[in-house]
Amino acid sequence: MSDSVLGQRAAEALEAIREKKPLIHNITNFVVMNYTANALLACGASPVMAHAPEEVEEMVAFAGALVLNIGTLSTSWVDAMLTAGRKANELEIPIILDPVGSGATRLRTESARRLMDELSLRVIRGNASEILSLARKGSRTKGVDSIHRVEEAEEAAITLAAELRTTLAITGPVDVVTDGGRVCNVLNGHQLMGYVTGAGCTATALIGAFLAVETDPVAAAACGLAYFGLAAEQAAVSASGPGSFQTALLDTLYRMDRDTLSREARITSARNL
Amino acid sequence: MSDSVLGQRAAEALEAIREKKPLIHNITNFVVMNYTANALLACGASPVMAHAPEEVEEMVAFAGALVLNIGTLSTSWVDAMLTAGRKANELEIPIILDPVGSGATRLRTESARRLMDELSLRVIRGNASEILSLARKGSRTKGVDSIHRVEEAEEAAITLAAELRTTLAITGPVDVVTDGGRVCNVLNGHQLMGYVTGAGCTATALIGAFLAVETDPVAAAACGLAYFGLAAEQAAVSASGPGSFQTALLDTLYRMDRDTLSREARITSARNL
Amino acid sequence: MSDSVLGQRAAEALEAIREKKPLIHNITNFVVMNYTANALLACGASPVMAHAPEEVEEMVAFAGALVLNIGTLSTSWVDAMLTAGRKANELEIPIILDPVGSGATRLRTESARRLMDELSLRVIRGNASEILSLARKGSRTKGVDSIHRVEEAEEAAITLAAELRTTLAITGPVDVVTDGGRVCNVLNGHQLMGYVTGAGCTATALIGAFLAVETDPVAAAACGLAYFGLAAEQAAVSASGPGSFQTALLDTLYRMDRDTLSREARITSARNL
Numbered sequence: 001m002s003d004s005v006l007g008q009r010a011a012e013a014l015e016a017i018r019e020k021k022p023l024i025h026n027i028t029n030f031v032v033m034n035y036t037a038n039a040l041l042a043c044g045a046s047p048v049m050a051h052a053p054e055e056v057e058e059m060v061a062f063a064g065a066l067v068l069n070i071g072t073l074s075t076s077w078v079d080a081m082l083t084a085g086r087k088a089n090e091l092e093i094p095i096i097l098d099p100v101g102s103g104a105t106r107l108r109t110e111s112a113r114r115l116m117d118e119l120s121l122r123v124i125r126g127n128a129s130e131i132l133s134l135a136r137k138g139s140r141t142k143g144v145d146s147i148h149r150v151e152e153a154e155e156a157a158i159t160l161a162a163e164l165r166t167t168l169a170i171t172g173p174v175d176v177v178t179d180g181g182r183v184c185n186v187l188n189g190h191q192l193m194g195y196v197t198g199a200g201c202t203a204t205a206l207i208g209a210f211l212a213v214e215t216d217p218v219a220a221a222a223c224g225l226a227y228f229g230l231a232a233e234q235a236a237v238s239a240s241g242p243g244s245f246q247t248a249l250l251d252t253l254y255r256m257d258r259d260t261l262s263r264e265a266r267i268t269s270a271r272n273l
Numbered sequence: 274m275s276d277s278v279l280g281q282r283a284a285e286a287l288e289a290i291r292e293k294k295p296l297i298h299n300i301t302n303f304v305v306m307n308y309t310a311n312a313l314l315a316c317g318a319s320p321v322m323a324h325a326p327e328e329v330e331e332m333v334a335f336a337g338a339l340v341l342n343i344g345t346l347s348t349s350w351v352d353a354m355l356t357a358g359r360k361a362n363e364l365e366i367p368i369i370l371d372p373v374g375s376g377a378t379r380l381r382t383e384s385a386r387r388l389m390d391e392l393s394l395r396v397i398r399g400n401a402s403e404i405l406s407l408a409r410k411g412s413r414t415k416g417v418d419s420i421h422r423v424e425e426a427e428e429a430a431i432t433l434a435a436e437l438r439t440t441l442a443i444t445g446p447v448d449v450v451t452d453g454g455r456v457c458n459v460l461n462g463h464q465l466m467g468y469v470t471g472a473g474c475t476a477t478a479l480i481g482a483f484l485a486v487e488t489d490p491v492a493a494a495a496c497g498l499a500y501f502g503l504a505a506e507q508a509a510v511s512a513s514g515p516g517s518f519q520t521a522l523l524d525t526l527y528r529m530d531r532d533t534l535s536r537e538a539r540i541t542s543a544r545n546l
Numbered sequence: 547m548s549d550s551v552l553g554q555r556a557a558e559a560l561e562a563i564r565e566k567k568p569l570i571h572n573i574t575n576f577v578v579m580n581y582t583a584n585a586l587l588a589c590g591a592s593p594v595m596a597h598a599p600e601e602v603e604e605m606v607a608f609a610g611a612l613v614l615n616i617g618t619l620s621t622s623w624v625d626a627m628l629t630a631g632r633k634a635n636e637l638e639i640p641i642i643l644d645p646v647g648s649g650a651t652r653l654r655t656e657s658a659r660r661l662m663d664e665l666s667l668r669v670i671r672g673n674a675s676e677i678l679s680l681a682r683k684g685s686r687t688k689g690v691d692s693i694h695r696v697e698e699a700e701e702a703a704i705t706l707a708a709e710l711r712t713t714l715a716i717t718g719p720v721d722v723v724t725d726g727g728r729v730c731n732v733l734n735g736h737q738l739m740g741y742v743t744g745a746g747c748t749a750t751a752l753i754g755a756f757l758a759v760e761t762d763p764v765a766a767a768a769c770g771l772a773y774f775g776l777a778a779e780q781a782a783v784s785a786s787g788p789g790s791f792q793t794a795l796l797d798t799l800y801r802m803d804r805d806t807l808s809r810e811a812r813i814t815s816a817r818n819l
Contacts, residue, residue: 021418023416029595030303030576030579030595031579031580031583031595032580033303033304033345034304034305034307034308034470034471034580035580037304037470037471038468038469038470038515038516038519041467041468041469041470041515042468042514042515042516046416046418047470048374048377048416049302049303049304049344049345050345050374050378051345051347052346052347052348052380054348054378054379054380055378055379055380055381058377058378058379058380059377059378059416062377062416071595072579072595072596072597073598074597074598075598075600101594101596104594104604104605104608105596105600105601105604105605106600106601106604107598107600107601107604108601143569143592143594143605143608143609145567145592194587195584195587195588195800196584196587197580197583197584197587197593198580198583239797240794240797240801241588241796241797241798241799241800241801242584242587242588242796242797242800243584243588243792243793243794243795243796243797243800244793244794244796244797246516246584246793246796247516247517247519247520247793248513248516248517249516250514250515250516250517250519251512251513251514251515251516251517252514253514254468254514254515254516255513255514294691296689303576306576306577306618307577307578307580307581307743307744310577310743310744311741311742311743311788311789311792314740314741314742314743314788315741315787315788315789319689319691320743321647321650321689322575322576322577322617322618323618323647323651324618324620325619325620325621325653327621327651327652327653328651328652328653328654331650331651331652331653332650332651332689335650335689336689519789520789520790520792520793521786521789521790522789523787523788523789523790523792524785524786524787524788524789524790525787526787527741527787527788527789528786528787
């Protein structure tokens, strides 16, 4: 699969999102709820945030994808994620997990693993430290920012993805997407993303929207990351710092046209391993 | 009542908000707390968010209006809304309800109805699907975005408002405000509002501010919606997309002057039915 | 200690934050989580929000400072603040408290006092009404906006700081910082800060970052406030209202250079009383 094929696939998926406006059900953290909802709207999807145990099964039944994010987790929210996730699995609605801060505290690592063990997850997206912490042998981190480089995580991720039978998306200066059998890299992005809280969470939510219209999880993750990274490159052109950057990013997500995405998505061929 | 009379009334109410700086007590959803607080500040009001059962009665006693919004509800938050609402009713402080997602899940529909049954609500604002779901015969929706057109909801709303003895405000491309005896339309607005999460919730919060200074709920709702819609029209002029639009909207809410609002508010005469 | 000395100290502290990227652990309110996280990132620090009782001790152990904020408190969150705070005290990690709305409701006043009684707090930052309410004789306020002037609070604050053996930072048109033995004023700032929800909470979070690198709490609070106030002055130059102001503020926090801060920080000498 060549670059230009995946770029075109990203453009087609974006068009499909804008046409179908899939409902994306998020059980996510308090910090990023507003920004990820706005990013999903800018993309063309229809976001909903709902965490009450009494309603998550009903809500997820309408959804094109379920986004789980443990950024400000508590045990009752993790229970709601499991309830929603089981229903999503039953209905074959794709789930993406963002294991924010996994590796930093036992609660986060164990919650991420519990969600991995009890649910069938289509994609897991995290930074290198978070993804490394998901391996049984584990790895420690500090807070929610990565202390590992993507390169260190790539080999471990390929092994882990095969073991877990899921697709892993590791974001950093270069993104890695692998299902254990294939691996590809996404080169789009901008360093200002590191100065916007929840940039990673937003990537996760956007991949959720792509999963609602693209059945191959490797393609969905790579396309979602290329779209987000390219929009960030465009936003950075006019930005004076992280405030104007995050505002412009919603504009560029909204204004992204099919041809530009198809042409400027920088996704390396999905290598078969 | 003619257009220009309601436009002038909107301008007078805005001036009263800026002078009195009424405290607006919000028990609202996690997604929009920041943006609605900023919109209330831009308008000239003083927002507070407080949901603890131990304090809501004390807090609402200072308030000019109480805003209830079930966007990310849980049962304990609905209980807090009822506690705050009973005290507001006792003190004759106006309450506005935003039944976000009513019709999408049983929990939302039943919670909205419980708030309607147990409290005396001055105004209920929602999209067409949400308002239609409040009628006993009900109506289903998906997520939090409307799947009904305002026109479909207008007749039902007039009947429902009369039954419930409250004022209903249905927002969409054209807004409808009715208390069952009168109906008026607000024509201000812009399509970019549909790309800002919580635009409807923000309309609700702003109507809350208008209720704190304007005793007629039909006038308060129409004036609040005209003010918000006109600010959106102004913000859209310079916007490059939903990010710069939502930033500019706080600016235009803040900078709106009396004369412009009086002149450019597009509120149709309140027809007596 | 002269103005220029404290200005230079602010510049050195900012540089130290950018080099060390200290983790700042926030247990704060829902309204401001996103904005304060973004402000901490713009400053150069690494924010984390975590409130689950199972993880706060582990998380705070990585932190350079702990920020406690009761803006949307509930009893379980106050318990988590106490758990995190005791561990921070044990590890000698500085704590800053923002007693949002103390004086408005019993729950807020009592929670603030409980945190003061059970923890050793390095700094408490609030508006004049909030700080006055912390004195045993108390003082009433309305909502979360100050109804007292800073001047009224200065004398009370000096006495109170000595009694409580902590540093108090009162923000308003002129900021006051005192530990009971010394007092200084910060003159930087802009009136548009009053139109951004959580501007005070953001000041608190930024002082948290300065506490992670500056051991003298009077210097840390004064330097943090001067940095924030100066960034606000710069942001106001291009702002058209509170929306563009809050966006620009993240840019100016990010772009602040050492020389400008050293030169334009307006901190009066710390007078010995």
